[in-house]
Amino acid sequence: MAVKTWALRKSLWVYHANTGACNNCDIEVLELLTPRYDIERFGMVLVGSPRHADVLAVTGVCTRQAMPRLQELYLQTAKPCVVLAIGSCALDQGIFTEAYHMGAKVDETIRAVDPNAIIMYVPGCPPKPEAMIGAAVKAIELLKTL
Amino acid sequence: MAMGVLTFLLAAVGTLVLGLLLRWVDRKVTARVQWRVGPPWYQPFVDILKLTGKEKLMPASARGTGFLLAPVVGLAAVSVSTAILWHAVLWPQTAFMGDLIVLIYLLMLPALMTMLGAASSGNPHAAIGASREMKLLLSYELPMVLAILVAIVRTAGTNGTLTFRLGDLMAVQQATAPAVAGISGVLALLVAILCMQAKLGQVPFDMAEAECEIQAGVYVEYSGPSLAMILMTRAMLGALMPLLLVAVFWDGLYTGAWWGYLTFAGKYLLLVVLVTLIRNTNPRLRIDQVMRFFWYRLTPVAVAALILAIVGAAKGITWL
Numbered sequence: 001m002a003v004k005t006w007a008l009r010k011s012l013w014v015y016h017a018n019t020g021a022c023n024n025c026d027i028e029v030l031e032l033l034t035p036r037y038d039i040e041r042f043g044m045v046l047v048g049s050p051r052h053a054d055v056l057a058v059t060g061v062c063t064r065q066a067m068p069r070l071q072e073l074y075l076q077t078a079k080p081c082v083v084l085a086i087g088s089c090a091l092d093q094g095i096f097t098e099a100y101h102m103g104a105k106v107d108e109t110i111r112a113v114d115p116n117a118i119i120m121y122v123p124g125c126p127p128k129p130e131a132m133i134g135a136a137v138k139a140i141e142l143l144k145t146l
Numbered sequence: 147m148a149m150g151v152l153t154f155l156l157a158a159v160g161t162l163v164l165g166l167l168l169r170w171v172d173r174k175v176t177a178r179v180q181w182r183v184g185p186p187w188y189q190p191f192v193d194i195l196k197l198t199g200k201e202k203l204m205p206a207s208a209r210g211t212g213f214l215l216a217p218v219v220g221l222a223a224v225s226v227s228t229a230i231l232w233h234a235v236l237w238p239q240t241a242f243m244g245d246l247i248v249l250i251y252l253l254m255l256p257a258l259m260t261m262l263g264a265a266s267s268g269n270p271h272a273a274i275g276a277s278r279e280m281k282l283l284l285s286y287e288l289p290m291v292l293a294i295l296v297a298i299v300r301t302a303g304t305n306g307t308l309t310f311r312l313g314d315l316m317a318v319q320q321a322t323a324p325a326v327a328g329i330s331g332v333l334a335l336l337v338a339i340l341c342m343q344a345k346l347g348q349v350p351f352d353m354a355e356a357e358c359e360i361q362a363g364v365y366v367e368y369s370g371p372s373l374a375m376i377l378m379t380r381a382m383l384g385a386l387m388p389l390l391l392v393a394v395f396w397d398g399l400y401t402g403a404w405w406g407y408l409t410f411a412g413k414y415l416l417l418v419v420l421v422t423l424i425r426n427t428n429p430r431l432r433i434d435q436v437m438r439f440f441w442y443r444l445t446p447v448a449v450a451a452l453i454l455a456i457v458g459a460a461k462g463i464t465w466l
Binding site: 004005007008010011034035038040041043048049051052054076078079080085 | 173177179181182183184185186189192193195196199200201202203323355357358361362365366367368369375
């Protein structure tokens with residue numbers, strides 16, 4: 001079992017889901033792949049399908065349109081899967097709180113389908129890549145306790 | 147019997163380890179090309195280990211038998227071809243008649259199984275991927291076989307008999323000159339390298355799994371152990387294809403002296419890194435561009451090389 005969690009910690013594959021972000025957080029997420037930060041050093045890569053993902057990187061406010069799709073995405077990932085809520089919007093919908101087109105917050109949306117989901121929060125508008133790497137490290141630490 | 151099973155196991159496991167190490171070489175070279183640091187050497191092994199521990203999901207609309215069986219059959223096919231190829235390279239005299247033809251068929255199976263698995267997954271992205279994979283297979287298979295025929299013609303014995311035995315092919319090349327030493331040989335090797343690129347599903351020929359366009363295409367619904375099997379199949383194929391090219395075109399492994407192993411490693415690594423470099427310096431092509439490229443450009447080149455080789459063999463001109 002210890003071997004499996006060790007392997008999981010060393011090879012986190014990330015699926016990036018935009019649930020109505022302004023694209024700023026997305027640019028910062030892509031920055032992690034650039035030479036300056038190069039997250040592949042830790043075995044993390046972006047994958048194209050949620051079925052391959054170990055981390056669901058969610059950006060955006062989670063609009064009413066995006067809400068059921070985000071839930072479906074989370075259900076499609078192979079467990080164990082960590083959710084990374086990136087940016088102020090994904091945390092508590094930022095300046096768009098109580099707007100007419102809002103769904104539930106990202107964490108509430110995901111907890112509605114899986115109460116035991118592992119959710120990490122990365123505050124910032126947009127958060128710096130260092131903050132995201134910090135969240136990834138915390139996720140790795142957390143996975144040790146699984 | 148026991149010896150055969152042992153050979154098979156050694157070849158399959160050895161090629162798997164080699165293939166995963168080569169996956170790391172690929173990722174590391176890619177990272178260096180992009181001015182990054184890249185993953186540690188054990189990364190591909192960790193990926194496989196992790197995937198075996200993940201949940202295995204099957205979509206409700208999938209046909210379970212085909213979906214779950216396809217990666218197993220693909221892995222089995224590529225494992226059998228590792229045994230045949232390594233055996234032929236290391237002990238050329240014990241290879242059986244026509245092993246080259248068997249190899250060509252066996253190496254086609256992983257692509258067929260990818261199509262089967264994608265088509266049974268019930269996912270529209272996978273269906274698009276499967277259709278592209280099929281067209282890709284139809285595109286590269288003909289020039290690939292023609293290029294291999296060039297090598298067979300160039301290594302025909304003095305009495306003009308063609309051999310389809312890998313062992314004879316390498317023995318003749320080691321006794322005289324490699325098949326690549328000549329105009330037709332160089333053309334054939336170039337065609338074969340591009341066909342290898344397509345067979346390995348690497349950029350610019352990765353439209354079947356275009357990850358930002360159709361979400362990993364043929365592999366979109368695979369997760370956990372099934373995905374691990376697919377990655378292992380691809381890693382082993384990545385180790386096998388350069389080996390096949392070295393054996394067919396570049397006089398294989400000369401076991402008579404110590405420098406034989408050294409030159410073999412050099413030729414092999416050159417082809418492996420070439421795949422990575424082509425992958426890093428090209429954008430993905432559309433499927434219609436690929437079919438046009440293989441049928442209207444590479445097939446005529448391969449046919450021309452074949453004609454040159456036949457003329458050269460008939461007139462006794464070795465550089466042709």
